Amino acid sequence: MSKVLLLEYFSSKLYELFRDNFLPSLLAEGFLMLRLLAEDFLQAGFGVLAAADKRLGACEKTLTSIDNVEEVFKLAACCDYFYVIAPCHRGRLAKLVSMLGSLGLRSLNPPLKAIECSCDKYLTYTKLRQAGLHTPYTVKVPSREGFDYVKKLVHKEFSYPIVVKPVCGDGCLGLSLAYDDDQLIRAFRKAQLYGDYILLQEHVNGEHVSASLFVKEGKATLLSVNQQLIELKPFNEESRYLGGLTPYDVKVDVDDFVKAALAVEAEGYVGVDAIKSGDKLFIVEVNPRLTTSYIALRKVSDFSLAKAFFSNKVERPSFKARALYYKKSTDQGKASSFNEFLVVEKKPL
Template sequence: MNLFVFEFFSAGAMADTPLAASALPEGLAMLNALLRDFSRVDDCRTMTCVQPNLSVEADEVLTVSGDWEAVFDTLASRADFALVIAPDAGDYLADLSQRAMAQGCRLLSSAPEAIRRATDKKQCGQLLRTAGIAMPESMPVSRETLGSVVAHMGFPVVVKPIFGQDCDGVSLVSSTSDLDRAMQLLDGQSEFLVQRYQPGVTASASLLVSGKKNTPLSLNMQHITPGQPFTYCGGMTPLVHPQASAALDMATGAVGCLPGLRGFVGVDMVLTDDACVVIEINPRVTVAYTGVSQSLDLNVAQAMVDAAVLDRLPENVVSKRSISFDKGGPRG
C-alpha cells in the first residue's frame, strides 16, 4: 500500500504568509508522529513532501521548493491512500481532500462533504443540538446585532468565527469593554457566533471512525487559557475525570451525527463535576494524536488502515501510560 501523508504547513503551503508561531511546530509534530506509526504498518510505503529546511523520515520524501500543489498532485496520483492534515478554515482541508481523491486515491481521513459540515460551527451546532447533544447556548450574530444578543445572554460569553481553526479569533468577552477587541480578532467577518461561556475542564475526545461506526480512543486534557484570544498550550492524555465515561459516550454520539467522518477525529468538550458539553468537532488528525498514539496499547496508524480497508475498529483500547504534549509533540 502506497500512503501519501500530507501536512499543510510542513509542505510550505503558506510559506510566503505570516503564520501563528505554533503552526509549523504543530504540523511537523503531527507529520512525524504519523510517519513513525505508519512505518510500523506491514506493507505500507509512506510518501510525503516538506520544505527544504525540514527533515522527516519516510520511504519517499519530495522537497517542495516552489509549486507545492504540483508536488501534492504527483504524490497523490501515485498513492493508494492519502491522509490530509490542513487548516479547517479557508476550506483547505476539504479542498485538498477532494484534490487527493481526484488523483485516484482513497482517503484515510474524512470525506470533503463531512469536513465542510463539521467545520461550519453554525450548521454543525444546529445539527448536534437537534440530535440531543448537549452544547452551550449559541447564536449567529452580525456586528449590528452583537450588542443585543450579548445583553440577552449576559456576560461572560465567547465570541468566535463560524469558520475557524483551533483558538484563532476566539475571545472571552466579560464586559462591554471587551467587545472592540473581540471584533478586531474576527478580522472583518460579517457573521460569527456568540456562545454562552461554559466554565469547567477543557478536554478533547479522540475517536477512530470507520464507515458508519466509531469508537473512542481516549479522553484528553486540553491546556486552554480563556482570553482575547484564547490560547492553546498542549495537553495531557488520558484525562481522569468523574465525567470521563459520559464524555466519551457523548463524543461518540456527536461523531455519529456526521456521516463521512473517517479516521482520527477529535471532539472538543468542557467537563464539570456533574455534566459535559460538546464545543465542536475536528474532522482531522489533531495535535492530541502526538500524545494519544504513544499512550495507547495499539498502533493507531494500523487501526486507521483497518478502519478504512476492513471496516474494523479496535476493541477494549487501554491507555498504558500518561503522556503530556505541547505544540511540538509529546513530552514524556
C-alpha cells in the same frame, strides 16, 4: 505494496497554494504529527511519501524533502491513498481533500460532507442540539452587523462573560472572551478578520477536555479522553491551545463523545472538544482531522492509525503511560527558525 501520500498544511508547504501566511505557532504539532503518521504507515507495511519542507525533512529518513508545493503533485502520481492534515479555516481542508481526490487517489480523510459540517461551527452546533447533547448556547451573526445590534442581542440573550469567535477557525483563531460591552465590540472586530459570520457563545465554566475517536462504517470507537490546556483571553491577547494530557481520568458520559462524532456523520479519526461543568458535559466542537492528541496516542499506547483504516474492527488501545504535551519556545537548534517545538513527557498511569 500500496503507497500513501501524507501531507501537513505547513510542513508540506500547502499554504503556498492559497497564499496564506506561514504560521510557526501551528507548525510545532503539525510537523510532529506528520513524522509520527509516516512512522505509523511504514510500520504497517505501506510505502510512504510524506512531503516536508526541505528545512524540516532533510534529516528525517521517513520524510520526503520538497522545495515547493508543486512537488507535492508529482509525488501524488506515485500513490494510491492520501491523508492530509490541514486547518478548516476558509475551507482549506475540504478544498485539499477535493483536490487530491480529483487526482484519482483514495482519501483516508473523513467524507467531504462531514468535513464541511464540522468546519462550520454553527452547523455543528445545530447537529449537536438535534442529537440531544448539551452544548453552549450560541447565536450566529453576520460579521458586517452593526455594533449597536450586537450589544442589544447580547444584553437580551446572554450574560457576561461571553465567547466571541469566527464561525470557522482552528487553534483559537480569532477567539476572545468579553467581559463587558467595550470588550465585546473589540472582540467582534477581531473576529471580523476571519470570515463572514461570527458566533456569540455562552461561556461555560468548567474543565476543558476532549476525546479522540475512530469511526468506521457508522460505529465509533473511543480511543482516549484527554485533558486540554487552554487559555481564553480578552481581545488584546491571544487565546491559545497550550497542550494536554492523554489519557485523562475524568468522570464523564463517554457516550456523549460518540454521539457527537456520529451527529456530523464523521468517518476515520475524529476529535471532540468539550467542557465538563459539574455533572454535565458540554460538547463544543467536532474536529474532522488529526488532532494533537494523536501524538500522545502514538507515544504511550499501542494504537496504529494506519492499521485502523484497514482493519475490520478497531479496538480501544491499551496505554503503558500517560503523555503530557505542551509547546515550548526555543532560540537554539534545528527548530529555531520556527519559534516553537512540542515537548512530550511520559508520566506513570
